[in-house]
Amino acid sequence: MSHSYNRQLVFTLKDRCRVCFTCVRECPVKAIKIINGQAEVINDRCIGCGNCVKVCSQGAKIPLRSVDSVLALLKSDSTIAACIAPSFPAEFDEITDHRKLVGMIRKLGFDYVTEVSFGADIVAREYEKKIKEGGFEGDISSDCPAIVYFIRHYHPDMVPYLVPIASPMVAMTRVMKEKHGKDLKVVFIGPCFAKKAETDEVDEVLTFVELREMFDKLNIRAESTEASDFDPPHSGKGAIFPISRGLYYTANNQESIPEEHVIIAEGQVNFKEAIREFEEGYIRKKHLMLLCCEGCIMGPGTSPGGKRFARSAAVGEYVSNKLRNNDVERWEGEMQTYGRLDLSQSFTPEDRRLEPPTNEEVLKALHSMGKFSPQDHLNCGACGYNTCVDHASAIVNGLAETEMCLPYTIEKLHDSIGNLNVSNEKLAKAKAALKQSEKLAHMGQLSAGIAHELNNPLGVITMYSNILMDEAPEGDSVREDLQLIVEQAERCKKIVSGLLNFARKNQVNRSETDVVKFMQHSLNSIVKPENITFSVSSEISDPVAWLDIDQMMQVLTNLEKNAIEAMPGGGELKVGVEGTPDEIVFTVSDSGSGILKENMDKLFTPFFTTKEMGKGTGLGLALIYGIVKMHKGKIQVSSNADPAEGPTGTTFLITVPRGRA
Numbered sequence: 307m308s309h310s311y312n313r314q315l316v317f318t319l320k321d322r323c324r325v326c327f328t329c330v331r332e333c334p335v336k337a338i339k340i341i342n343g344q345a346e347v348i349n350d351r352c353i354g355c356g357n358c359v360k361v362c363s364q365g366a367k368i369p370l371r372s373v374d375s376v377l378a379l380l381k382s383d384s385t386i387a388a389c390i391a392p393s394f395p396a397e398f399d400e401i402t403d404h405r406k407l408v409g410m411i412r413k414l415g416f417d418y419v420t421e422v423s424f425g426a427d428i429v430a431r432e433y434e435k436k437i438k439e440g441g442f443e444g445d446i447s448s449d450c451p452a453i454v455y456f457i458r459h460y461h462p463d464m465v466p467y468l469v470p471i472a473s474p475m476v477a478m479t480r481v482m483k484e485k486h487g488k489d490l491k492v493v494f495i496g497p498c499f500a501k502k503a504e505t506d507e508v509d510e511v512l513t514f515v516e517l518r519e520m521f522d523k524l525n526i527r528a529e530s531t532e533a534s535d536f537d538p539p540h541s542g543k544g545a546i547f548p549i550s551r552g553l554y555y556t557a558n559n560q561e562s563i564p565e566e567h568v569i570i571a572e573g574q575v576n577f578k579e580a581i582r583e584f585e586e587g588y589i590r591k592k593h594l595m596l597l598c599c600e601g602c603i604m605g606p607g608t609s610p611g612g613k614r615f616a617r618s619a620a621v622g623e624y625v626s627n628k629l630r631n632n633d634v635e636r637w638e639g640e641m642q643t644y645g646r647l648d649l650s651q652s653f654t655p656e657d658r659r660l661e662p663p664t665n666e667e668v669l670k671a672l673h674s675m676g677k678f679s680p681q682d683h684l685n686c687g688a689c690g691y692n693t694c695v696d697h698a699s700a701i702v703n704g705l706a707e708t709e710m711c712l713p714y715t716i717e718k719l720h721d722s723i724g725n726l727n728v729s730n731e732k733l734a735k736a737k738a739a740l741k742q743s744e745k746l747a748h749m750g751q752l753s754a755g756i757a758h759e760l761n762n763p764l765g766v767i768t769m770y771s772n773i774l775m776d777e778a779p780e781g782d783s784v785r786e787d788l789q790l791i792v793e794q795a796e797r798c799k800k801i802v803s804g805l806l807n808f809a810r811k812n813q814v815n816r817s818e819t820d821v822v823k824f825m826q827h828s829l830n831s832i833v834k835p836e837n838i839t840f841s842v843s844s845e846i847s848d849p850v851a852w853l854d855i856d857q858m859m860q861v862l863t864n865l866e867k868n869a870i871e872a873m874p875g876g877g878e879l880k881v882g883v884e885g886t887p888d889e890i891v892f893t894v895s896d897s898g899s900g901i902l903k904e905n906m907d908k909l910f911t912p913f914f915t916t917k918e919m920g921k922g923t924g925l926g927l928a929l930i931y932g933i934v935k936m937h938k939g940k941i942q943v944s945s946n947a948d949p950a951e952g953p954t955g956t957t958f959l960i961t962v963p964r965g966r967a
Contacts, residue, residue, distance in 0.1 A: 355599070356607070385417050393605070538640065663698075937965075
């Protein structure tokens, strides 16, 4: 007998997948592969339980559709029977008269409409006979195809324990073909996806949801449909099969199967645990009656949002009414007639378990998620796996990604935000530096023009003022006025000279320099007030760099003089030098009054100064900025002028490349 085991039952709509990993969490065999954050069902590992379809709130998982193929079959010349699963009262609870539902199915074009519950009757009797004949040797029920797939693929050593009896669907198919001929086409209608790949004996399988779709498509309504009874053979107690413990109640007609010899497990957690304990020998002599769902009434092919106990009550009420009106004698006759059919089923193991990764591979995967010790294993389950080790194993096997770990991803996000903030800060500083450079370039052009035009008249003023001052007698008040003119003219010449230095693009003449000695020499070039202490630090292994000694000396001495002027009441001046293989960093730091925040952006602007009138030209820092940039370096300033925020003072960092001769 052939089977459609490799038929793909579930597909992924990638544009709807939202990286929630719910399907991974709910898949009992982890038949989900995450690729770039999207979940795809691995057909070779899928057991058709439909959990991923049920739990996906985005509708990204869709089952195999059979509506079009069934409609095409109904248009053919074949004789077709619809075999509806006994869970139909739970699904179609709005149709109070089941005969209306039968009439609606006939309207679709089916020649026969019958209940699979008769197949459940004869299968249950086979189970009962086997249990009695076997002396209660342990075995596993085989009526749920998802359970059969799970054992065949993931517990292949347990395949011999599967009861070799066909499912009610297959049994009913054989009954209908025995009754109406081998050419009869059979369409099963039920709550299960896995049935679509169970066997080739059934021509097509529709879920209840698909049956509703066909009713809507063809505008078939209960109120406009003539009531009709099921075609024989009619079922008995098998109608209770789909509810919890249904197989046990159906098989145990005479209370001949002691309950202590039977273990009933439903749902993905319970059935897996029962099989594991059975395999390990703890319950090897028990009969396992297993369902992948919590009863067929909650199958993945039913309408979403159904209430389990309400559905169970609907089936129970239908069965009660059915048994009250059942023709027991006729039912027994049909049971004897079709009970002689071959109801056997064979199962072959097909091991699809993955090779377990080595400890080294698992550790490497754990480390990739930032888990270096057992304390890092949160086992939160956000990734869809029970433990961090399970997740790591899935990564090694190519089923999962490191980003599925929520704590790891959040930590990476925080790091990325931190790095982004640093990048934004650097970008802001770079933009400010560029803006400053453009401003200085324009100022340089303007300054050069002004200085050029002022130089000649200033020279004339200075020359004639000196001549007049020499001619004026001693003690004459005019001489004092001329002296003032000479002094102010000289001051103007210094300003003009500074403007020219600022505007001129001087060449950088590099020479080999011991930066530690160079820094110490800069301190020797300035006047050291007694109320200021000086400290020198050097944290550099290789002090050699190639600098323009004259220009860089101007930078350091100007900064040191500014620092001293910022501490009129005394303080501490710190200078230091650090280095990397590629750069030298000079530090000049004072404990003075600091620079106001509103002045920080203006520091390197020509003519801006916070000094008293006549004590500064405002060109010193602008000149320093130009020299540093000519060395392809950078200058950074940090300052605090508010004692409430901490110690006041200013620190300049000058970073220049070591250069080469």
